[in-house]
Amino acid sequence: MRRLTIRPLAALTALAALAAPALTGCGTQTGGGPAADPASDGGTVRTVRAQHLLRLTQTHEETGMTLLEGPTFGEDGRLVVVDVTAPAGEPKVWSVDVRRKTSRALHTDDRGAYTSAQFSPYDGRLYLTDFAHGDIVSLAPDGGDPRTFFSGEVDGTPMNPDDIAFDREGNLYVSDSRGLTEGVSQGRVVRIDRAGRKATVLAVGLAATNGISFDTGHRGLWISELTENRVSYLRLDGEGRVTSRHTALRVDGGIAQTDSIAVDADGNLYQALHGRPAMAVYDRHGERLATVEVPARDAKGLESATNVAVTPGGTRAYMTVSGPAGGHLYTFDALAEGIRQSNGG
Template identity: 75%
Template sequence: MRRLPIRSLAVLAAVGTLALTGCGTDTGDPGDRGDTTAATGAGRTIRAQKVMQLTKAHEETGMTLLEGPTFDEDGSLIVVDVTAPEGKPKVIRVDVGKKTSRAVRTDGQGAYTSAQFSPYDGRLYLTDYRGEIVSLARDGGDPRTFFSGEVDGAPMNPDDLAFDREGNLYVSDTRGLSEGKDQGRVVRIDRDGEKATVLADGLAATNGISFDVDYRGLWISELTQNRISYLGVDAKGAVTSRHTAIRVDGGIAQTDSIAVDADGNLYQGLHGRAAMVVYNQHGERLATVEVPGSAEGLESATNVAITPGGRKAYMTVSGPAGGYLYTFDALAEGVRQSNGG
C-alpha cells in the first residue's frame, strides 16, 4: 500500500486541491447569525447557524478538516477529522444538544474521509484514504480491517461510501487525482468484504456518492470537473446506465460530498467555499446554504447529515479558523442517504 506524506493526504483526501500553505491556526469565532432564508434568482438562500467548534488547526498538519457526519441510533453525531495527527481525535462523538464532544478513535495511521453505519451489521465503517476500509463497534472499539489491497490491479484511494439495503458498499475512489488524470472509479464491495468490482471508471476525482431515494442509482460528484453524474444500478449492483446529470457552477469551489433527503433532493458540499448547494432530482437548483462570516477563516462545507425522520441538518465546515458544526433546516426529512458517507 502506498504511503503518502501528510501534505498529500490533506490535499487528496476528500477535498481535492486544498493547498496547506496559508492555512494557519487562527481560532477566531466565525459569524453566528440565525437560520434565515432569502429569495434569490437560483433558489433561496439558507443561512446556517453555528452549533459549536470541534477542532482547531493542528500544528503538525497545518489544518483541520471535518467530514463524514453520521447519526448513531442514540442520536449522537459521529464526525471524522481527516488531517488529525497521531494522538489527536480522528473520530469524534458529538452530543449536539449539550454541545459536547469526546474522542472515539485516536490511532496514528488512519486518514479517515467518511463514516457511515452499516444496515447489515450495525458497525461504523470508515474510509481510509491510504487504501483501506475499516469498521468499528458502535462504541469505537473492536477495530477491524474490512477491505484493503488492489482492485482490478490498482490500489484504491477510498473517499466516500454508500450502503445498499443489504449492506453492500459502494465506494468513491479518487484514484488519479494526484496525477491530474481522470482515473476515478466507483467500486462495489460485497458486505462480507470478499469481492470488489469496478462499476465505473474514467471519472474525474470521484468524491461524493449517495443512492437516490429508491435505490435505483447513485449520485456521484466528480471534484475536478464540478459535475454530478448518475449511475443507474440494479438490485444486484450491475450498472444499467451512466450520464452527466448536473454541472455545478462553483467558480473556485469544487464538488465534495453528497447527501439525499426523503424528497430526493441533493445536498452538494463545496470545497473552496463554506456553502452547500441543493438541487432536486431533475437538476433544478433549489437553494444555497450559506455560512455567515465564511470569509473569516472557513473555506469548505464538506458534508451534511440530516436527522433521521427530522429536518434538522448538521453540516461540517472547516478552514484556518478550525472545524465547526453548523445547522440549518433541510428541505425534507432525513433518510439513510442523508446520514453519513
C-alpha cells in the same frame, strides 16, 4: 477532497496540497428568503443561513490544517464526525451530542486519514474510508474493536476510497478518487460485498470521484466528480450493476469544487462545496433550489463545507465546515426529512 502511498505523511501532504487553495441534520430555524441569484430555469435560488453549533477542532500544528468530514448519526442519537488530517494520537473520530453541544473523542490511531464515516445497516458497525492507505476500517459503535474490513488492490490497482454508500443489504459502494493528484479521469466506483471478500469495479473514467449516494428508491447512484464540478447519475439493475451513466448536473462552483453529496426524503441533492463554506441544493431534475451558507461574519476563516447529515426522520441538518478558523459544525433546516442517504457517506 483528497493516492495510495506507503507513508501516511506523504498522503497527508497530498491532501494539504490540494486543500491549501481552498482551506488557508427536527428544527425550525431557516434563514433568509428568496435570494437574488437566478436559477437555471429563470426563477430564484433561496439562501439558507446556517447557524453555528460548535467548534470541534483547531488547526493541527503537525499537519497545518484540520478538515472535518463524514457526519453521521448513530442509533444513540449522537453525531459522529471524522477529522481527515488529525495526526497520530489526536482524535480522528469524534462523537458529538448536538443537543448539549458537547463532544468526546471516539477513536484515534497512528495511521489512518479518514475521509468518511457511515453505519452499516447489516452489522451496525461504523465504517471509515482510509484515503491514505486504500483501506476500509470498521469500529464498534463505541469506537472500539477496530478491524480492517477491506484492503488491497481492486482489478490490479490500489484504491483511494473517499465516500461510502450502503445498499439495503449492507453491501458497500465506494467512490475511488484515483487520479486526484494528477488531474486525470481515473476515478472509479467500486462495489464491495458486505463480507468484504469481493470487490467489483462498476464504473471507470470518472474525474476524482468524491461524493456518492443512492437515490431514494435505490435505483441509482449520484456521484460527484471533484475536478470536473459535475454530478453523474449511475442507474443500477437488481444486482447492483451499472446499466447506464450520464451527467446529471454541472455545478457552477467558481473556485469551489464538488465534494460529498447527500439526498433527503424528497430526493433533493445537497452538494457540498470544497473551497467555499456553502452547499448547493438541487432537486432530482437538476433545478437549483437553494444555497446553504454560513453567516458572512464567519466566512473569512471557514473555506470549505465538506458534508452534511440530516437528522433521521427530522429536518435539522448538520454541516461540517473547516478552514484556518478550525473545524466547525453548522446547523440548518433541510428541505425535507433525513433518511439513510442523508446520514453519512
